[in-house]
Amino acid sequence: MSEAFWNLGEKTKIKGLDVLGYRRYDQALEQRWVAGITTISFRARxxxxxxxxxxxxxxxxxxxxxxxxxxxxxxxxxxxxxxxxxxxxxxxxxxxxxxxxxxxxxxxxxxxxxxxxxxxxxxxxxxxxxxxxxxxxxxxxxxxxxxxxxxxxxxxxxxxxxxxxxxxxxxxxxxxxxxxxxxxxxxxxxxxxxxxxxxxxxxxxxxxxxxxxxxxxxxxxEKPEGVDVGMFDRFQLTLIWALHSIEISTDYTSTEVLNHNYRNVIVQRGAEISSVEYAWFEYELLRRIHLSSELLLQAFVQTLIDRRKGTVNEIVEEWKSESNSAPVLKEIFGWSSPPWTESLARCEESLEIESFLEDGVEPRQIRIMEALSVAVFAIGLLLVTMKQYKSVSSEHSSSIESTVVPRLLVLIERFQRESMETFLVAVLKELVVGTHLHNAMRKMAAGGECTLRFYEEGEELRATGLEVLAGRSGDRLSNVFGHLADLGFAIRESNASFILSDLGKELLRSREVLA
Structure with missing residues (x-):
């Protein structure tokens, strides 16, 4: 058992602080499509x-x-x-x-x-x-x-x-x-x-x-005076898409709508996909990348806390020395054990592109596993998500050029012939460890609280004792549905899902969505 840190406790598992700075990518994309509705502006009246x-x-x-x-x-x-x-x-x-x-x-x-x-x-x-x-x-x-x-x-x-x-x-x-x-x-x-x-x-x-x-x-x-025309037009597309989603598949939560749309774009390979569908596909893509990155950080930090200090290579070596990973990983990825020595190309090829399309990703089931299993799941999810992204061809303008996605594409291409272990070390160094240090220091320089999970001491990293509880961004889409329910276009069910109301059907008919 590792020694106790003076500041380690349940309350130090700080959530919602964007420990990697990746939440800003999906939230910035989403913000363009919801007309100022935020994650805390819940009710329309x-x-x-x-x-x-x-x-x-x-x-x-x-x-x-x-x-x-x-x-x-x-x-x-x-x-x-x-x-x-x-x-x-x-x-x-x-x-x-x-x-x-x-x-x-x-x-x-x-x-x-x-x-x-x-x-x-x-x-x-x-x-x-x-x-x-x-x-x-x-x-x-x-x-x-x-x-x-x-x-x-x-x-x-x-x-x-x-x-x-x-x-x-x-x-x-x-x-x-x-x-x-x-x-x-x-x-x-x-x-x-x-x-x-x-x-x-x-x-x-x-x-x-x-x-x-x-x-x-x-x-x-109806477009009010003095509003941003592009913003309002995008919101109208989101509004109709959202209502149509619960019309064709009733009793959906916002998460289920996002998962269904993501699956639809992947299955159709981007063909005959509207601009609003593609935008929300990219949003869910970024959320999955963000989740997998935070899961990697969670696994890394937990192992570092147990050791108190170490390098990225030493942490990965410790994971390699552990014999067992969770059985669920075999069910999901077909890996009876982590494919450390397999080439990245072979690992990618073995992954099913349909993974996580039916039920999405539930982080609560993953983050309670041991660090090794969390790390293996995270890298598998990351590779599956990028494989799905590369399978989609769309003529719609993309909003992810300035996100982490281009860097991931470069890394995956560069390490095709290298082992999974080598690729994992590179991802940790370039997209997780260094990114966390930079993001935490930037926040502290701006007067924010310290969210450092480790700090550099020579070539080693020393744990601060703060754990990571990986998550993903709360979506504004749920509040869009909430506003639509308050306005009478949808009906809010007791399980946070929504069904289309008669008024919503009238609105869809007026926009020529329904036959």
């Missing part, structure tokens, strides 16, 4: 409620102070916190029984919800929260609802014409809202007020204000 509450706040300031009104950042933050609190409590009390998934403040205002349950009222005050503007500013700007600049003192946003229309659609029914007064001025939120007005604020009940619902749907489907 915030996009109509945000310009509404901003305008209500502006008007209340002007009404109370006239021309002398000025922007007070602390006061504004309190308004946003109360707004988040009302939206959460309204969603909990809207009578639909639907989940509060993605509602801001779910982890912050549990005491307020308990107070409503216990006493029927709660003071609308909190020292936490207020992130709604930062969370939804990107999709609001992308869809032309908010703009970057403001004439209202120091406020960093302005409400556009479409944002004003969304405000008007809600103002028609919210003028006498008790909850609106509480958001702007503070006070007690009561169970009675929630029962009366929850549908105006719940993220699950957009249809309660018909004008608001109609306008917000048009923002997603």
């Amino acid at each position: 915030y996009l109509s409620m945000l310009p509404w509450i901003l305008r209500e706040y502006f008007e209340s300031k002007l009404k109370s102070a006239g021309d002398t009104a000025s922007y007070d950042e602390n006061e504004f933050k309190l308004v946003l916190r109360r707004f988040e609190m009302v939206v959460l409590l309204a969603t909990l009390h809207d009578g639909t029984g639907l989940r509060t998934y993605g509602v801001l403040g779910s982890d912050l205002y549990s005491e307020h919800e308990q107070a409503i349950t216990d006493s029927g009222q709660v003071e609308a005050e909190s020292e936490r929260g207020g992130s709604v503007l930062n969370t939804y500013i990107m999709p609001c700007r992308a869809f032309g609802i908010l703009a970057a600049e403001s004439n209202f003192s120091a406020l960093p946003v302005a409400i556009t014409r479409i944002g004003e229309k969304l405000h008007e659609s809600r103002a028609e029914v919210s003028a006498q809202s008790k909850l609106l007064d509480i958001i702007l001025n503070g006070g007690k939120i009561t169970r009675a007020a929630l029962e009366r007005e929850a549908h105006w604020y719940s993220v699950n009940t957009l249809e309660s204000i018909e004008h608001e619902a109609r306008l917000l749907r048009s923002v997603y489907t």
